[in-house]
Amino acid sequence: MSHVWPYLPARAVNITSLAEFDRLAAEALNTSSARGRGWRVHRVDLRERDAVLPALDLSEALFIDCQFSPKGRELIERTGGLCMDSGHHLPFRTSDRGLYTPQELYDGIRAETYDKVLDAQIYAYSQHRNPGRSLDDADAMATTLHDHHIGQALIAEIYDGAFKDxxxxxxxxxxxxxxxxxxxxxxxxxxxxxxxxxxxxxxxxxxxxxxxxxxxxxxxxxxxxxxxxxxxxxxxxxxxxxxxxxxxxxxxxxxxxxxxxxxxxxxxxxxxxxxxxxxxxxxxxxxxxxxxxxxxxxxxxxxxxxxxxxxxxxxxxxxxxxxxxxxxxxxxxxxxxxxxxxxxxxxxxxxxxxxxxxxxxxxxxxxxxxxxxxxxxxxxxxxxxxxxxxxxxxx
Missing domain, CATH: 3.40.50.450 (Rossmann fold)
Structure with missing residues (x-):
């Protein structure tokens, strides 16, 4: 069993150093599609890589707690990547709660960019761990409790709430x-x-x-x-x-x-x-x-x-x-x-x-x-x- 389950897909490409990034980028650029899709780049200094970033297809890629040049974030997001700061707190409730609403997950989207809304913050939280570290018991318990309460809230809506009839x-x-x-x-x-x-x-x-x-x-x-x-x-x-x-x-x-x-x-x-x-x-x-x-x-x-x-x-x-x-x-x-x-x-x-x-x-x-x-x-x-x-x- 993957020691990073359930936070990272088992086949995710996790990049934790500039050397790894350079090697994988060079391999990608030697293919016709220049695929960097699905990469998870953790805490890598990319301030000197503005020439490489726009040449990669970074659809579905996530850059967590990385460093960028003034234009680096824009270059990544233009090709489909997402730049996030992980934060150090739980951005979700682990206690009894109802289902999410679009207003809750996207609060602030009219004025802020997507990476600032709750949905993106929770995603960053779920993905930011160093993939070489053992699964943290507290984090595992938090996400398990969250999913339990969401499941219970869904059943309540189906049997007794919005969808009962x-x-x-x-x-x-x-x-x-x-x-x-x-x-x-x-x-x-x-x-x-x-x-x-x-x-x-x-x-x-x-x-x-x-x-x-x-x-x-x-x-x-x-x-x-x-x-x-x-x-x-x-x-x-x-x-x-x-x-x-x-x-x-x-x-x-x-x-x-x-x-x-x-x-x-x-x-x-x-x-x-x-x-x-x-x-x-x-x-x-x-x-x-x-x-x-x-x-x-x-x-x-x-x-x-x-x-x-x-x-x-x-x-x-x-x-x-x-x-x-x-x-x-x-x-x-x-x-x-x-x-x-x-x-x-x-x-x-x-x-x-x-x-x-x-x-x-x-x-x-x-x-x-x-x-x-x-x-x-x-x-x-x-x-x-x-x-x-x-x-x-x-x-």
Whole structure:
């Protein structure tokens, strides 16, 4: 087991000296893509590296407690990196609490840059440890307690709070789906259709398809002209990784112009903290531990799961849910719909394996491959929603 779990991904590239940085940068620059994606650079003096930084693709990279020239931060952030100061206090509560709201995680974003808001501060906290040091018991306890209380708050909202009267539909899809694309518009339309049909939308809480579905829930009462205006506004800042501040501010501008009373759920994680949470999910259950987050999102999607085109993470979600359905009794099987015949039969042929897995099982009649979000919603309408487990009084 990695001695830095759960703070750093096991395959993260952790750089703790200038010599390491120079060696890895030289290797990257010898490739066609100059990839520095996902690097974690800890306490390295980069004041003399202004000539190298803009030549690297630093998407998803994190620079923690590093030193920069006057232009160094700008050079890094222009190519997709994030510069953070770790701080020396807990930026989150370890006691009983409710779910996060966009206002809490992004407090100050109208005037400050993203790296100053609470979401970024907690991410920096989770990532700043020297990867050669043993796991700190106090920090491990703090993050464990945090995730416990967020999980309890989520269950309370589902059984007794904002989502107690509506089946929850999980919408899965890739974070790389940019605003301004037809795919984004379709995902937004899906969120709106589900909301108008009486479902609650739940997503992984990040950008891309996840943001689009939550945005659709938010805009469910608006006509096509207003939705087109909102989409046009959002398209001015399409990239959540390279332009986090502008991306977040435009979401706020859309929410200001088109107020809404609709609620939806986002379940993101600081494990993928380079992907900022979207601001259209009204209730945010953000976890440190991704495995808890993934299992929780799929388990609580009691009305069904719709899977939009995505990559490795989305494929993982398909078969994580399929495994649950494979072994479930008839009353516990949740419908699973894949959207995009070309994508799921040729680009990433998950449908063939899913169909073979479901053969002669109860789940066989509760899976579908469709080519439009309208067909996906229609299929869900043919399946009886799963009833939630009965709660024991007083618990």
């Amino acid at each position: 509506t089946p929850i539909i999980g919408v899965m899809g890739g974070h790389a789906m940019d605003r301004g694309t037809e795919q984004y518009a379709q995902a937004l339309r899906l969120g709106a259709m589900l909301t108008r049909s009486g479902y609650a939308v739940a997503t992984g809480g990040g950008p891309g398809a996840m943001e689009a579905a939550n945005a659709g829930a938010w805009l469910a009462d608006y006509d096509q002209k207003d939705v087109a205006t909102a989409l046009s506004m959002l398209a001015a800042e399409p990239d959540a990784i390279h332009h986090r501040t502008g991306w977040a501010r435009l979401a706020l501008a859309v929410k200001d112009r088109f107020p809404s009373s609709h609620k939806s759920l986002g379940v993101p994680t600081w494990f993928y903290g380079h992907e900022p949470p979207n601001l259209f999910a009204t209730h945010i259950a953000k976890f440190f531990t991704n495995s808890i987050r993934e299992a929780t999102l799929l388990e609580q999607s009691n009305g069904g799961i719709i899977v939009l085109p995505g990559a490795a993470g989305t494929v993982q979600e398909i078969f994580q849910d399929a495994c649950e359905n494979y072994y479930a009794t008839g009353a516990r099987v949740v419908p699973l719909v894949l959207v995009g015949e070309e994508h799921w039969t040729k680009t990433l042929p998950a449908w063939q394996l899913l169909k073979a897995l479901a053969a002669q099982r109860v789940m066989e009649d509760k899976i579908a491959l469709v080519d439009s979000v309208e067909e996906a919603v229609a299929f869900l309408g043919t399946v009886q929603p799963l009833r939630r487990r009965t709660r024991i009084p007083g618990q």
